[in-house]
Amino acid sequence: xxxxxxxxxxxxxxxxxxxxxxxxxxxxxxxxxxxxxxxxxxxxxxxxxxxxxxxxxxxxxxxxxxxxxxxxxxxxxxxxxxxxxxxxxxxxxxxxxxxxxxxxxxxxxxxxxxxxxxxxxxxxxxxxxxxxxxxxxxxxxxxxxxxxxxxxxxxxxxxxxxxxxxxxxxxxxxxxxxxxxxxxxxxxxxxxxxxxxxxxxxxxxxxxxxxxxxxxxxxxxxxxxxxxxxxxxxxxxxxxxxxxxxxxxx
Amino acid sequence: xxxxxxxxxxxxxxxxxxxxxxxxxxxxxxxxxxxxxxxxxxxxxxxxxxxxxxxxxxxxxxxxxxxxxxxxxxxxxxxxxxxxxxxxxxxxxxxxxxxxxxxxxxxxxxxxxxxxxxxxxxxxxxxxxxxxxxxxxxxxxxxxxxxxxxxxxxxxxxxxxxxxxxxxxxxxxxxxxxxxxxxxxxxxxxxxxxxxxxxxxxxxxxxxxxxxxxxxxxxxxxxxxxxxxxxxxxxxxxxxxxxxxxxxxx
Numbered sequence: 001x002x003x004x005x006x007x008x009x010x011x012x013x014x015x016x017x018x019x020x021x022x023x024x025x026x027x028x029x030x031x032x033x034x035x036x037x038x039x040x041x042x043x044x045x046x047x048x049x050x051x052x053x054x055x056x057x058x059x060x061x062x063x064x065x066x067x068x069x070x071x072x073x074x075x076x077x078x079x080x081x082x083x084x085x086x087x088x089x090x091x092x093x094x095x096x097x098x099x100x101x102x103x104x105x106x107x108x109x110x111x112x113x114x115x116x117x118x119x120x121x122x123x124x125x126x127x128x129x130x131x132x133x134x135x136x137x138x139x140x141x142x143x144x145x146x147x148x149x150x151x152x153x154x155x156x157x158x159x160x161x162x163x164x165x166x167x168x169x170x171x172x173x174x175x176x177x178x179x180x181x182x183x184x185x186x187x188x189x190x191x192x193x194x195x196x197x198x199x200x201x202x203x204x205x206x207x208x209x210x211x212x213x214x215x216x217x218x219x220x221x222x223x224x225x226x227x228x229x230x231x232x233x234x235x236x237x238x239x240x241x242x243x244x245x246x247x248x249x250x
Numbered sequence: 251x252x253x254x255x256x257x258x259x260x261x262x263x264x265x266x267x268x269x270x271x272x273x274x275x276x277x278x279x280x281x282x283x284x285x286x287x288x289x290x291x292x293x294x295x296x297x298x299x300x301x302x303x304x305x306x307x308x309x310x311x312x313x314x315x316x317x318x319x320x321x322x323x324x325x326x327x328x329x330x331x332x333x334x335x336x337x338x339x340x341x342x343x344x345x346x347x348x349x350x351x352x353x354x355x356x357x358x359x360x361x362x363x364x365x366x367x368x369x370x371x372x373x374x375x376x377x378x379x380x381x382x383x384x385x386x387x388x389x390x391x392x393x394x395x396x397x398x399x400x401x402x403x404x405x406x407x408x409x410x411x412x413x414x415x416x417x418x419x420x421x422x423x424x425x426x427x428x429x430x431x432x433x434x435x436x437x438x439x440x441x442x443x444x445x446x447x448x449x450x451x452x453x454x455x456x457x458x459x460x461x462x463x464x465x466x467x468x469x470x471x472x473x474x475x476x477x478x479x480x481x482x483x484x485x486x487x488x489x490x491x492x493x494x495x496x497x498x499x500x
Contacts, residue, residue: 052408061352062412064359064405076351078358080330085351101326101335102311108328109314115365123373123386125393136373136386143375155314158302162312 003029003086006046007067011240012192012233014079014114015067020184021083023227025090031232033066049075080107083181092181103175106159106182110189113152117196118241120144120248130238130245141248145200149193153208156186160210170221172214179221186211187218192242197249253279253336256296257317261490262442262483264329264364265317270434271333273477275340281482283316299325330357333431342431353425356409356432360439363402367446368491370394370498380488380495391498395450399443403458406436410460420471422464429471436461437468442492447499 003022007015009031022029035041049070052062063077069085076085084104087093093103118126123140124133160172168177175182190211194201205212218224227233236242253272257265259281272279285291299320302312313327319335326335334354337343343353368376373390374383410422418427425432440461444451455462468474477483486492 052412061355062405062408063355064362064402074348074351076355078355081351081355081358084334084354098324101324101331104334105311105313105326105328105331108331112314112365115362119369119373123369124389125397127393127397133389136389139374139383139386143377147375147377152314155312158312162302 001072003027004032004070005029005067006032006049006070008046009034009043010234010237012188012236012242013067013240016188016234017079017110017181017185018067018069018082018086019232020188020224020227021086021090021092021181023232024179024184024221024223025092026223027090032070080104080111083107083185087181090181092179092184094176094178094180099175103180103182106174107185109152109155110182110185113148113189114241116144116148117193120196121243121245130243134247137245137248141197142250145197145204145250149197149200149204150207153204153211157208157210160214166210170217172210172217174214179218183214183218184224187215187224190215191219192236195236196242196244198244199249251322253277254282254320255279255317256282256299256320258296259284259293260484260487262438262486262492263317263490266438266484267329267360267431267435268317268319268332268336269482270438270474270477271336271340271342271431273482274429274434274471274473275342276473277340282320330354330361333357333435337431340431342429342434344426344428344430349425353430353432356406356424357435359402359405360432360435363398363439364491366394366398367443370446371493371495380493384497387495387498392500395447395500399447399450399454400457403454403461407458407460410464416460420467422460422467424464429468433464433468434474437465437474440465441469442486445486446492446494448494449499 005015005018007013032041033043033046037044046066049063049068061075063075067079067082068075068077069082076082087103093100120141121130121137122133123136130137159174160166163174165177166172173183174180174186255265255268257263282291283293283296287294296316299313299318311325317329317332318325318327319332326332337353343350370391371380371387372383373386380387409424410416413424415427416422423429423433424436
């Protein structure tokens with residue numbers, strides 16, 4: 001049964017963390033909002049779910065916001081919850097409860113950082129344009145570069161360092177000696193930060209060699225490399241979470 | 251085996267969502283950082299974990315930030331992940347995978363809102379005082395009151411409305427016909443928002459009668475009522491997430 005991912009069609013955004021998991025596993029999935037509205041898909045299909053009316057039936061569990069995943073009758077929203085569901089099904093998480101919880105905890109910390117990245121360009125309101133909150137964005141981005149970015153990267157570096165099996169073939173890995181969805185998400189976070197804050201990231205990554213190595217190893221995985229080179233990978237742009245505004249890179 | 255909660259000892263903060271679950275279940279737990287440093291507990295014990303050295307041994311899974319829970323050898327951080335772990339053990343979540351995912355999704359959306367509440371008084375940097383970001387806080391809080399608060403409350407109201415079993419005895423409930431950790435967290439969110447934004451909440455709750463009813467029913471549960479009246483319940487204050495700054499209430 002194919003997975004149906006619902007996310008905005010013109011940005012990577014939070015949906016990309018789910019796309020990467022599906023792609024890394026070679027899963028059968030549809031990126032619904034990017035398909036044709038004439039065939040009942042496209043953005044109208046996404047909006048029907050948000051309004052509480054999925055496929056014509058009422059939806060018991062309406063998501064608060066995209067991304068959300070439909071799999072059979074199940075509809076699940078919140079990026080980290082989607083990956084919690086997909087992890088065991090796609091072979092992208094360890095089997096023990098401890099491994100699953102730890103991988104999920106890593107993902108939730110990644111999600112916190114993603115929110116902070118978003119707020120560097122939208123510190124006041126998502127409902128306003130960047131241009132309407134630029135002075136505040138300059139202040140918030142300065143703190144992000146100075147305080148938050150190094151703190152988060154140092155933590156992921158410490159996690160990689162403390163994983164005794166992390167140096168297994170094809171790694172480094174965050175959890176055990178195998179690829180997990182958290183590795184894919186950390187790859188995406190680094191990729192996005194390099195796009196948004198190239199100067200700050202160049203400095204910050206000097207102290208995070210294991211994070212650099214993880215990013216490189218994920219990029220080289222055959223399915224990921226093929227995906228990144230395909231038309232399915234949307235380019236970074238200034239509508240998404242990772243935006244390159246040179247004035248915010250300091 | 252007793253649970254050990256690690257969280258800052260002078261605020262409710264994110265730790266309170268875990269405390270409420272433990273209290274509602276009558277669980278055996280220690281609030282470690284509030285106990286005596288002379289007995290090896292207190293804030294020093296918390297800081298040892300954050301630095302990667304739990305009880306003298308290295309900790310494989312160091313949390314990024316409090317709260318975190320220790321249960322036997324397991325250490326789990328991130329509020330929502332702690333509740334994911336505790337839910338089945340405390341009888342505070344349904345048995346089916348769908349119920350557990352949906353409850354978790356609700357919790358993650360609650361967590362998003364908690365972050366937005368925090369950022370009303372700290373829109374620029376957690377490392378700065380409120381007084382150093384007051385103009386920005388006034389703008390962000392105005393958008394929160396006008397846009398975000400009504401949107402989140404409307405969603406939880408819709409969730410309650412769409413739960414066919416939610417009107418069971420002792421309810422309303424967010425998921426099925428029984429109490430879940432998400433109900434306790436929504437209670438706490440309402441309680442905190444009423445403290446921080448009394449005027450805005452009075453207006454907003456007029457459109458969310460089911461949320462009001464849930465808040466009242468949780469407060470009346472014997473274990474919760476006893477807890478709220480005990481010394482274990484820390485009072486709201488201006489060091490926590492929910493802060494009452496009248497100028498932000500508009």
